[in-house]
Amino acid sequence: MNIIDEALNQGAEYADLRQDIKRVYTVLRENRRTSGSEVQINAGFFLRVLVNGSWGFGMTTDQKDLPSLLPQVLKSARAQKRKEKVTVKETTSETVKMEKKAKKRFVDEDKIDFLKGVEASASDQSDRISSVTGSVTAVERWIRIHTSEERTVETRVDKISLRMSIACKESNNIEHRSKTWGGVGGMEFLLEQEDSVREGTAQLAREADLLVDAEHSPSAVVDCVLSNSLAGTLLHEAFGHAVEADLIASNESLLAGKIGEQVAASCVTMQDDPTRLLYGYYLYDHEGVKAQPTMLVEHGVLKSFLHSRETAALLNAPLTGHCKAELYSNIPIVRQGNTILHPQDYSFPELLEMKEGLFLGDSAGGQVNVGEGTFTFGTQYAREIKDGELGKYLKGCSLSGNVLETMKNVDAVGKEVVVIAAGCGKGQLDYQGRSMPNIRVREVMIGGRGK
Amino acid sequence: MVEVNKILEYAQKQGASEAEVIKDNSKIQYVRFELREPKQTFLGKTNEYALRVVVDGRRGFSYFTSNWEDAVKEAVSLAKSREKDERWTAFVSDRPTKPLNLYHKSAEEVSIEQMIDDMRLICEATEHKHIVASNIDCQLGLSQVEVANTSGVHKKEASSILALRVMCRAADSGYGMGYSYGYSLGHDLDFFRLGEEARENALSQLGKQKIESGDKKVVMAPRVFSNLLICAALPSFLGDNVVEGRSTLHIGKEVASESFHLQENPLVETPSGRICDDEGTPSQTVDLISEKKVKNFLYDNYYGESTASAIRYFRYRGRTLRSPPRPAATSLQIAGNPTPLDELISEVKDGLLVIDETNSHASKPQSGLFSIAVTSGFIIKNGEIASPVKRCMVSGLAFEDLLPNVVLISEEKEFHRSFVYPTYAETGYALIDLLRVTA
Numbered sequence: 001m002n003i004i005d006e007a008l009n010q011g012a013e014y015a016d017l018r019q020d021i022k023r024v025y026t027v028l029r030e031n032r033r034t035s036g037s038e039v040q041i042n043a044g045f046f047l048r049v050l051v052n053g054s055w056g057f058g059m060t061t062d063q064k065d066l067p068s069l070l071p072q073v074l075k076s077a078r079a080q081k082r083k084e085k086v087t088v089k090e091t092t093s094e095t096v097k098m099e100k101k102a103k104k105r106f107v108d109e110d111k112i113d114f115l116k117g118v119e120a121s122a123s124d125q126s127d128r129i130s131s132v133t134g135s136v137t138a139v140e141r142w143i144r145i146h147t148s149e150e151r152t153v154e155t156r157v158d159k160i161s162l163r164m165s166i167a168c169k170e171s172n173n174i175e176h177r178s179k180t181w182g183g184v185g186g187m188e189f190l191l192e193q194e195d196s197v198r199e200g201t202a203q204l205a206r207e208a209d210l211l212v213d214a215e216h217s218p219s220a221v222v223d224c225v226l227s228n229s230l231a232g233t234l235l236h237e238a239f240g241h242a243v244e245a246d247l248i249a250s251n252e253s254l255l256a257g258k259i260g261e262q263v264a265a266s267c268v269t270m271q272d273d274p275t276r277l278l279y280g281y282y283l284y285d286h287e288g289v290k291a292q293p294t295m296l297v298e299h300g301v302l303k304s305f306l307h308s309r310e311t312a313a314l315l316n317a318p319l320t321g322h323c324k325a326e327l328y329s330n331i332p333i334v335r336q337g338n339t340i341l342h343p344q345d346y347s348f349p350e351l352l353e354m355k356e357g358l359f360l361g362d363s364a365g366g367q368v369n370v371g372e373g374t375f376t377f378g379t380q381y382a383r384e385i386k387d388g389e390l391g392k393y394l395k396g397c398s399l400s401g402n403v404l405e406t407m408k409n410v411d412a413v414g415k416e417v418v419v420i421a422a423g424c425g426k427g428q429l430d431y432q433g434r435s436m437p438n439i440r441v442r443e444v445m446i447g448g449r450g451k
Numbered sequence: 452m453v454e455v456n457k458i459l460e461y462a463q464k465q466g467a468s469e470a471e472v473i474k475d476n477s478k479i480q481y482v483r484f485e486l487r488e489p490k491q492t493f494l495g496k497t498n499e500y501a502l503r504v505v506v507d508g509r510r511g512f513s514y515f516t517s518n519w520e521d522a523v524k525e526a527v528s529l530a531k532s533r534e535k536d537e538r539w540t541a542f543v544s545d546r547p548t549k550p551l552n553l554y555h556k557s558a559e560e561v562s563i564e565q566m567i568d569d570m571r572l573i574c575e576a577t578e579h580k581h582i583v584a585s586n587i588d589c590q591l592g593l594s595q596v597e598v599a600n601t602s603g604v605h606k607k608e609a610s611s612i613l614a615l616r617v618m619c620r621a622a623d624s625g626y627g628m629g630y631s632y633g634y635s636l637g638h639d640l641d642f643f644r645l646g647e648e649a650r651e652n653a654l655s656q657l658g659k660q661k662i663e664s665g666d667k668k669v670v671m672a673p674r675v676f677s678n679l680l681i682c683a684a685l686p687s688f689l690g691d692n693v694v695e696g697r698s699t700l701h702i703g704k705e706v707a708s709e710s711f712h713l714q715e716n717p718l719v720e721t722p723s724g725r726i727c728d729d730e731g732t733p734s735q736t737v738d739l740i741s742e743k744k745v746k747n748f749l750y751d752n753y754y755g756e757s758t759a760s761a762i763r764y765f766r767y768r769g770r771t772l773r774s775p776p777r778p779a780a781t782s783l784q785i786a787g788n789p790t791p792l793d794e795l796i797s798e799v800k801d802g803l804l805v806i807d808e809t810n811s812h813a814s815k816p817q818s819g820l821f822s823i824a825v826t827s828g829f830i831i832k833n834g835e836i837a838s839p840v841k842r843c844m845v846s847g848l849a850f851e852d853l854l855p856n857v858v859l860i861s862e863e864k865e866f867h868r869s870f871v872y873p874t875y876a877e878t879g880y881a882l883i884d885l886l887r888v889t890a
Contacts, residue, residue, distance in 0.1 A: 130696030447844025
């Protein structure tokens, strides 16, 4: 008898077992020296049982432990004695198998020569380069989920990314630029865009050099044009997290109860689509649910949340397939997949049409407080906008604001879209994709060190 | 479960001239409460291994949880696929460690039912008509770690930890967030008090007022000051950044006021203690800043003369065996002229008390530029707390604006864990003379 049948026999209303093997290969070069050549083989089992309306979870690296783990997990769930019973939305009984594997596996290709070529494109861009770091990370993930619905989903998805970081230094002044390229598949993804990666790396070096002499960004409230990367961070942090239904269910999100309301400017139409072949691609989530493209905001009106089985049942919503776990050892939680902001009709020069403002460059990470409805994130650099033209470079800064106010202050969305590979750290690291135009936002609070 | 010596022997059979393995046998129990109800329980048992091998001066690494023989072969294969690293010397040899009691039996005896009862006590403490949401995360971990290498090191360390985070969200016409945190080697946290603390922190933030922009005196709560030290200042002290050109510091450089002393001290019997680093080098205390100047950097065995600072971690993930060790701090201690918090606040005519923030993790680790958003805090007027403050930002450079301007550090010390780096820090409130505030 398998462990799921045994769980049902012992009183579980629902159970699933995820067998999860994630291999992560990394080659790291620092200052033209290979300093890391690594593999992680994360393999284990994650068991979930729902009994008496309470969740019990168990995890082990050894399959032999599962029979002894099950009664402990059932006991821990029963000990909760919840008043409000948890239920899950079930789906069909079927057996599904899908894979999206690398055509050129990391282990079979020469990553070091590739990295050396990319590094070389930076070297003649500045004589103040103090550090060049490059890494290629390839992920091969195989998951088999078996549920008490007699549903078995087996998936294999491979992804790859390249991160380049360049620092330029003079005396006490050091500045740094970095960028990540990532997508689905293996080395073929990087090799196909080798020329643009090299040009992008050269640009990083030129900009790091410029930033050494740049002034600090101001401390002010100003109108801003956000780069594609930063628009992605804004949409992901400020809005994407607030529509994750686990935060709605726990009454932590300011968007709770606001379906059908105007929550952003009418130029904002945003969906999450894990089925697009971007860095956040998957077809089945880690509860074995089929991923669905989900319209979140249409012409500024809130349309839907992103769901797990549990939140879909609680909020009586359709399953969207947005519940994921970083590794075998993690509890699956509601996550975003690929954030898509629909482009509108503004060219880049039209977005810059303002007397004075700032262009905010690539993202340097962000954070949201969904309960308070506020966000903060950093930029690697900024540029002045004067009379509709881009001006001098400024050192990085942070911007902060209220989610709803800021989304209503988006007054223009560009027409040129850039695809971005990004990560998110909602307690667990997740690979996510974005398809983003530039956007213009009025009255942004900038916390720079300058005046 | 395979013995570490067996892995070392097998690695050598596969062609490794040297090898090092670390093994972690752990059990965890986790309980989460949301809206005063248990949300989930989680029981876990893991056997994890991390192996470094050297083949003709070329290094390979594998982390694994099963199929150990394949993982050893893969590490050897990865080593062979790269070029020789001229900087590599050898794994560390054995030296005696100072014993520390980092495993408390009381933690071992905590059942999941006990943890649920503890959380219910916290729920009672958080009850209030204006507290509209709360969640509690409590994790108990028991760990047996072994580090061994082919140079004769074989260290064993047992540790336990109980970690607690309480969040309360208060609402009337506005919102206020309040948090409390507890860390212990055993089952000795004051759960009720931690619940009350999160509740009061949230309620105290209702009725926020706007602060004027400008350069102001800022008092930072221990959690905020720790976060900025760890994210904006500490990276410049890490040996890999120093050697690889990502730090502007040098020994003897003036970077702080006389009122500020920073030390890495893992030789403590707290959750930040450790008998050795992840290469097996015995722990030691290292002065980082004293008498205004940089005194030392933190090194592993690869980047310099080891200060027992080789730690396996991922940024944002904390300590993990999943990557090779790199220089890091685990146990920072901050000292100054200890002063009561009331006296610190009385020094401020027009300023800001920052209780909590977001975005310290996005500080620039190379330049030390930080720009945080104040999510909880108070306006200080004429030496007294006036009102909670609406969202504003505080920015500056770690070695030009923050550390050189530390005036006083309060005697009310707190112990906090970074959620970005594998680092705990113990500090009091810090009074900083003039930082840029944007509102």
